[in-house]
Amino acid sequence: xxxxxxxxxxxxxxxxxxPTLPLYRSAPSLEVRLEDFELYAIDRLRVLTGISDGxxxxxxxxxxEKLVAELWKANMRHPQASEVMNKDIISHFVLRxxxxxxxxxxxxxxxxxxxxxxYRFRLxxxxxxxxxxxxxxLPYKAVTTSEFEVIKDKLTLVARSINQTxxxxxxxxxxxxxxxxxxxxxxxxxxxxxxYAYVAMNQVVSLVATQFRSLLSKALTLTNRKWMSTIRExxxxxxxxxVEALSMSxxxxxxxxxxxxxxxxxxxxxxxxxxxxxxxxxxxxDKLREDHHLKHWGRMQLGLFLKGVGLKLDDALAFWKAxxxxxxxxxxxxxxxxxxxxxxxxxxxxxxxxxxxxxQKIISLTPSVGDHHGCPYRHFSEENLRAALCKxxxxxxxxxxxxxxxxxKHYQLACTLTFEAIHGCPNDAGINHPNQYFSDSQKILKSKxxxxxxxxLLTSVIDWEFPPISTVxxxxx
Amino acid sequence: xxxxxxVNGRDDMLIDxxxxxxDLPSGFNPNFLKLYYAKLFPYGDIFRWMSYGNDGxxxxxxxxxxxxxxxxxxxxxxxxxxxxxxxxxxxxxxxIREKCPFKIDIGPVYSVDPAKRHAYAQSGENVxxxxxxxxxxxxxxxxxxxxxxxxxxxxxxxxxWPLMTAAIRVINTALRDxxxxxxxxxxxxxxxxxxxxxxxxxxxxLTNEQRAAIADxxxxxxxxxxxxxxxxxxxxxxxxxxxxxYTEVLKDLFEQTLLSSQQIFSTEDKCEKVLExxxxxxxxxxxxxxxxxxxxxxxxxxxxxxxxHLKHTLQxxxxxxxxxxxxxxxxxxxxxxxxxxxxxxxHMNHLLKAPFCVHPKTxxxxxxxxxxxxxxxxxxxxxxxxxxxxxxxxxxxxQEGDNDWDRTSLGxxxxxxxxxxxxxxxxxxxxEMESAYNSKLxxxxxxxxx
Numbered sequence: 001x002x003x004x005x006x007x008x009x010x011x012x013x014x015x016x017x018x019p020t021l022p023l024y025r026s027a028p029s030l031e032v033r034l035e036d037f038e039l040y041a042i043d044r045l046r047v048l049t050g051i052s053d054g055x056x057x058x059x060x061x062x063x064x065e066k067l068v069a070e071l072w073k074a075n076m077r078h079p080q081a082s083e084v085m086n087k088d089i090i091s092h093f094v095l096r097x098x099x100x101x102x103x104x105x106x107x108x109x110x111x112x113x114x115x116x117x118x119y120r121f122r123l124x125x126x127x128x129x130x131x132x133x134x135x136x137x138l139p140y141k142a143v144t145t146s147e148f149e150v151i152k153d154k155l156t157l158v159a160r161s162i163n164q165t166x167x168x169x170x171x172x173x174x175x176x177x178x179x180x181x182x183x184x185x186x187x188x189x190x191x192x193x194x195x196y197a198y199v200a201m202n203q204v205v206s207l208v209a210t211q212f213r214s215l216l217s218k219a220l221t222l223t224n225r226k227w228m229s230t231i232r233e234x235x236x237x238x239x240x241x242x243v244e245a246l247s248m249s250x251x252x253x254x255x256x257x258x259x260x261x262x263x264x265x266x267x268x269x270x271x272x273x274x275x276x277x278x279x280x281x282x283x284x285x286d287k288l289r290e291d292h293h294l295k296h297w298g299r300m301q302l303g304l305f306l307k308g309v310g311l312k313l314d315d316a317l318a319f320w321k322a323x324x325x326x327x328x329x330x331x332x333x334x335x336x337x338x339x340x341x342x343x344x345x346x347x348x349x350x351x352x353x354x355x356x357x358x359x360q361k362i363i364s365l366t367p368s369v370g371d372h373h374g375c376p377y378r379h380f381s382e383e384n385l386r387a388a389l390c391k392x393x394x395x396x397x398x399x400x401x402x403x404x405x406x407x408x409k410h411y412q413l414a415c416t417l418t419f420e421a422i423h424g425c426p427n428d429a430g431i432n433h434p435n436q437y438f439s440d441s442q443k444i445l446k447s448k449x450x451x452x453x454x455x456x457l458l459t460s461v462i463d464w465e466f467p468p469i470s471t472v473x474x475x476x477x
Numbered sequence: 478x479x480x481x482x483x484v485n486g487r488d489d490m491l492i493d494x495x496x497x498x499x500d501l502p503s504g505f506n507p508n509f510l511k512l513y514y515a516k517l518f519p520y521g522d523i524f525r526w527m528s529y530g531n532d533g534x535x536x537x538x539x540x541x542x543x544x545x546x547x548x549x550x551x552x553x554x555x556x557x558x559x560x561x562x563x564x565x566x567x568x569x570x571x572x573i574r575e576k577c578p579f580k581i582d583i584g585p586v587y588s589v590d591p592a593k594r595h596a597y598a599q600s601g602e603n604v605x606x607x608x609x610x611x612x613x614x615x616x617x618x619x620x621x622x623x624x625x626x627x628x629x630x631x632x633x634x635x636x637x638w639p640l641m642t643a644a645i646r647v648i649n650t651a652l653r654d655x656x657x658x659x660x661x662x663x664x665x666x667x668x669x670x671x672x673x674x675x676x677x678x679x680x681x682x683l684t685n686e687q688r689a690a691i692a693d694x695x696x697x698x699x700x701x702x703x704x705x706x707x708x709x710x711x712x713x714x715x716x717x718x719x720x721x722x723y724t725e726v727l728k729d730l731f732e733q734t735l736l737s738s739q740q741i742f743s744t745e746d747k748c749e750k751v752l753e754x755x756x757x758x759x760x761x762x763x764x765x766x767x768x769x770x771x772x773x774x775x776x777x778x779x780x781x782x783x784x785x786h787l788k789h790t791l792q793x794x795x796x797x798x799x800x801x802x803x804x805x806x807x808x809x810x811x812x813x814x815x816x817x818x819x820x821x822x823x824h825m826n827h828l829l830k831a832p833f834c835v836h837p838k839t840x841x842x843x844x845x846x847x848x849x850x851x852x853x854x855x856x857x858x859x860x861x862x863x864x865x866x867x868x869x870x871x872x873x874x875x876q877e878g879d880n881d882w883d884r885t886s887l888g889x890x891x892x893x894x895x896x897x898x899x900x901x902x903x904x905x906x907x908x909e910m911e912s913a914y915n916s917k918l919x920x921x922x923x924x925x926x927x
Contacts, residue, residue, distance in 0.1 A: 160714035178656060179683065182690035188716045192694075195657025195679070 020085070020128050021120055023135055024096075025215065028089050036087075037094055038242050043075040044091035045246075048112040055115065056430050058410050068119035097231070097239070098246045100224040104358070110217055118209040126172055133174075133204070136211050140174040143198065148173065154191045155198060162189050167200065174199045181207065264310040266319055272309075276441035278415055278434045279376050279388060280362055281305050287372045292327035297365060297373040299337075301357055303344050308356035308435040313345045358433045359412050377402075377411040394421040505840040507553060507577060509862045514574050516881040517865060519833055519891050524566035526676075526899055527583070530906035537914035545608075547584030547591045549828055550576050560591040579837050582828035585610035586681075607825040612658075612675035612683055612691065615821040615829065616644045619669060624812045626739050626747070631838070633669045633856055636738040641671050642851045643730045644815035647722045648673060648695065649848040655718060656691065660902040662894075663846040665859060667836025671846060672829060676902055678909055685824055692822040694718070697814050708754075708811045710803040723806060727813045732784065735812055742768075742783035751787070754808050757801055760790055832894070835862050844890040847897065860886040 032040075050071040054064055076091075078084045092113070099109035121129060126142070133140050148155075148171075155167050167173070178197045184190045190197040199207070232240050264272060273285045284302040288294050294302065299320075306316060320341055324333045342348045357365075359375070367374040376388060382403065389399045398421035405414035415431045423444050431437050524543065525532065531542035543564070550558045550573075558576070563569040573581065585607035589597055597604040618637060622629050627636040645663055652658045652675060662674040683691075697719070698707050715723065735741065742748050748768055752761040764787060791804050821827050834843045840861040846854050865885045872884035882888050 154717045157714050157717050157720065161712040161716045163712055179679075179687050182686050186690040186693035188694055188718065191717055192655035193657075194654070 021117070021124055021132055022085065022089050022092075023132070023212065023215070024089065024092050024219070027093050028086070030086055030090065032090055034238070034242070036090070037239070038246065040087050040091035041094040041098065041246055043087070044095055046075045047071045047116065048095075048109070051112050051115050051119075052108070052432075053428075053430050056410075056412050056432070058408070058413065064115070065119050065122055068116060069123055072120070094243070094246075096220065096223050097227060097243050100220050100227055104361075106217075106220045106224070110213060110220065113216055114209055114213040117212045118205055121205055121208055129172075129201075129204075132208060136208065138176075138207070138211070139180065140176045140199065140204065143173040143175050147175075151191060151193065151198065154193075155200075158189070158191045158198075159200070162187075164200070164202070172201045174201075174204055264306065264315070266311075266315045269311075269319065272442075275445060276438050278431070278437040279392060279418060280374070281434055281438075282392065283376055283388065284372050288323050292323045295371055295373075297367070297371060299340070300344070301362060301365075301373040303341060304354055304356040305434050305438075307345060309438050313342065313347065316341055316345070356433070356435050359415070359431060362434070363411055375411050375415075377406050377414040378409075382406075389418060392418065392422060394418055505835060505837050505862055509840075509866055510579070510835060511574075511577050512866055512869075513835060513862055514577060516869060517885065517887055518573065519882065519894070520566055520570045520573070522891065522894060522899060523831065523833070524569055525903065529676075529678075529681075530903055530910055533907070535907075535910060535914070537910045541590070542586065544590050545588070546586045547828075548831075549582040549584060550578035551580040551582070552576060552578055560594060562590050562592045581831040581834050583831050584828045585825050609681040610825040610827075612680040612688060613821060613827070613829050614648060614673040614675075615666075615670065615818045616641065616648075616673075616815060617666070617670035617818060620816040620818070624739075626741075631669055635855065635857065638854075638856055639730060639734050639738070639852075640813065641856075642854070643726050643813055645671060645673075645846065645848050645851045646726045647815050648817075650721070650725070651695065651718055655694075660898065660905065661848070662832070662898050663848050663851070664832045664843050665841070665846055665854070665856065666830065667834065667841045667843045667859075668839050672832075672843075674829075674832075678906070688825070689819075689823045692817060692819045695815065695817055696819065697810055698816050708807045708814070710807050710810065713802070715803070715806065719806075719810075722814070723809065727809055730813050731809045732781075736780040736784055737778075739812075740780060741812070742780045745769075748783070751808060754811060755791070755801070755804055760801065764790060833890075842887065842890070844887075845894050845898065847893060860890075 047068075051064075051068065054067045059067065076084070076087060078087050095109065099105040121132060124132070130142060143151075152167070155171075155173065159166050175196045176199050178185050178192055178195055181190065181197050181199060181203075184197060184199065184203060185192065189203065190199055192198075235243075273282060277285060281302055284294060284298050287298070288302065303316065303320070306319075311319070317338060320337060321330065321333050324337055328336075339348060344354050346354070362373070363375040363378055365374045367379055376385060380388065385406065386399055386403065389402060394402065398417065402414045402417045402421075405411075405417060412431050415437065416427050419427050419431060419437060419441065423441060425444060427440060429436075429440075431440075527546055528543045531538045531540065544562050546562060547559070548561045548563070550561060552558065558578075561572065563572055584591075586609040587594070588604060588606050588608050591605075594605040618625070618628075618633055618641060619630060621637070621640055625637045625640065628634050649661060649663070652661055652673075658675050658677050658680055660676040660680075662676065664672045664674070666672055697710075699709070710719070714720075740747065741751065748765070752765055755761045755764075764783075767786060768783060787808075788805055791801055821829065830843060832843050832845060835841070836843065840863060841856075841859045842862070842865070844859055865887055868885040869881060880888075880891075882891050
């Protein structure tokens, strides 16, 4: 193994006296070893995924603060103290490259990085926070103790009027020209005096997070442009493979890139639907069997899911034809529906390989009359949902827990609880994607069924986008 | 078991002004207006105000400033002329005297002369846009029609005018103490309301978003057809601004004045209106029952007595329902808290009537109101057009160069306008201009290296 002498870096951020919380405004001119490039990014990704999980579990702000502190400590340390800041900055910029490439990726990255920033900001010392405000060039001045004494009663009144925690003696308030904080003024959420608004720390955090978010959002768009136009090509022998590997080796928010999918054969499909489909897909599947038809969005949602699960194009065509021809006839199927199935597999038109919908996307869809797509936890009536859960095999205690989550609009948590109830074991990662539900489910079931499974090698004449995986599972007891 | 009807002996008074001479037609007509514009309208003062110090000789003065201000005229036949501008005080006078507008509105200062805006349309980019505009408020008593019983619609009388007084006090104090504004002009709208002009540089440069925020800060009443309760004060306490408004102005206004002048509890219908604002049915039922039983007793202070009942019941702590916490304040606010026209304040390009115009329907002049003495202001004694001309006629010949308005009731208003508002404003503008100029000079000196 070759030991590479670490080049001496000119100066670290800490030496230069900038705040310990970087704003990532410009890419650092540091030298990075290639393996650090990847390793740092993976560590940071663990932090971001941890945050994502915490948020979807509905953790309160105090809990999130604690979680972020733990995640950061566990993943972002470095034996050399001077390297900690560099790791922070480098990992952020690497992940920018990885996550700038599609709208969904950008959205996820933006949310997680903003949340990370917000909670790290809360954990900083007052001095460090002031430094950040200065960096953002926000004209906020901290209120002195003597000033505070004078207006303490008024500040308490304001806090009580908006049901916030009351300011303690060491509470930090910022004095800001009222023009800078119009939303706070409009909602009477601040005390005003002589043209200044007295902004509480938690309100400052929101303002700062908003600034951070808007900066990063712009930066991501620019990064994407640069990636597409120059970097990807320039770095095709060096960074690009690493960036693309990074997005594959991790479960991003989507299942678009080829992963280790099993594959599904038609004869297994009914069994597998009963055992491993999440409720949204189970519902669509059952309705398809029942009505021999699904409307457009239903076909998209189920069809892409099945593709992600490993249903080959041939089998997909056969499957949909078998159902639809009972309703509309084989000819009409070939004429009107076959094309769009092939389109989904990237075999027609602009040959884009469409990605199966994530939970986020599905939850955002709104079914209307005659539709069966969308997230059942969101759209089913209480009665129907209870019945559906029973049908899935959830016991009555489990159903109550799920309904509770639904009432609080935590639809993915409801699905996770459903998963846990059916499979009898926890799913710590939480459900973010129907295909994840499926593969997690299959993993558990396969490990329960202790037998050898051999999947079939594909001999399809059609060219695949992502490589077929033939898996031979042999189980170690 | 019938609630006695308290007799409301008040007649609706249409304010039409005193008529000094029965021969003169009442209020308003174009000939009088022509004379008014010839002799009395204070062009010089309006010009100096609108120039904000740019009409001086200082090198920092922007000579184009006044000519970038939009004015609009509404002529006799409802003909509306917009995007007018003038280059000097004499042009302003000439324009007004020629057209004899029934109403003059003041708009924003634009980036370019509004009369020449089409010349800039070619460049595509949003070159023609407002760059400065006073922060303005418009309070109209018809917005209170659901809580005033003495008049309705265009009428106004001394029983409901206190609502305007209260509005001035609440808003003025907030503008000064909370927002730090100094140069505030309150003007009688001529019939049934008041306007407010905040003229600090800081105010003139506010964006639409900031104006909307200030308007929302002042907003408490959310009237709509659907809700019985239009004022909802949630939270465990009131914001200091609301507390101050309540304790310094509104509580007394309601208890000492409105209760009796509006006879708020004098009839069953009126009582019901208040009871509807109580979210707890058991409380309102209890009060309703109690008031229905009353058969004798003085009807003079029935309003005060019932108000005490209500307060006592709500504040006794016996009832602990949700939403009862602030119910007393909510009721007081519903009847008395200022109701602003939000749209007027939110946009820079909104036009507002100029002070010293004459209201066509009443003949009254839009005179300034002194917020420090607004409780003394009486809309029924504001000078009318006919009255002023009468005074001019009987005043005799003054010296050459005298101001004609000085010989009339208008004199007091113009003098007040100058001393309380215009002079301090212009002094402050001059200081601002000079200091900005000097610091710029300093900056450019510093950047020169030899």
